[in-house]
Amino acid sequence: MYKITISQKGQIVIPLEIRKNYGLKKGDQLAVEDSNGVIILRPLPRHPLLKLRGKYKSSNPADKLTTALIKERTAERSRERR
Template sequence: MDDTERRTVGSRGQITIPKELRERFGIAGGDDVRVREADGKIVVEPTPSRAELAEGYRRRAEHHRELAEEFAGTSREANDVLGDVPAWEDE
């Protein structure tokens, strides 16, 4: 298959995904796919599995934990250098 293949959109808005692409991306008849717009283009992609979603959420939670630890360390360093900041007084 070359980079592009022409497809005709049916009266109900349907197209057939080329077999080579279905095989490459693991899409079989009856599978759910996501259809979205990105950068002015229509993107069709396999729907992530529950395991893939769970792994993504685990990675994101770990990243947020690492950021929180980094900010806490930065805050401690700032306190060490600057000392306690006096309370704001109402004017």
């Protein structure tokens, strides 16, 4: 059992061991339930797309979508002028 204190703003700190056990990270959300005088904190599932964040970053700036679109538009203008 852990003992925690509620701050003046109503905030609590979840002990590190519990955060590690449940894989809780900054930005994760918890459901708070009141059940017969017991406060229950339950982790909410993360959005599946958040797992992909940063996974497909390219180290080559030329591969970025903006650069590709600019090249495509430039080529289109060249073809239209002919």
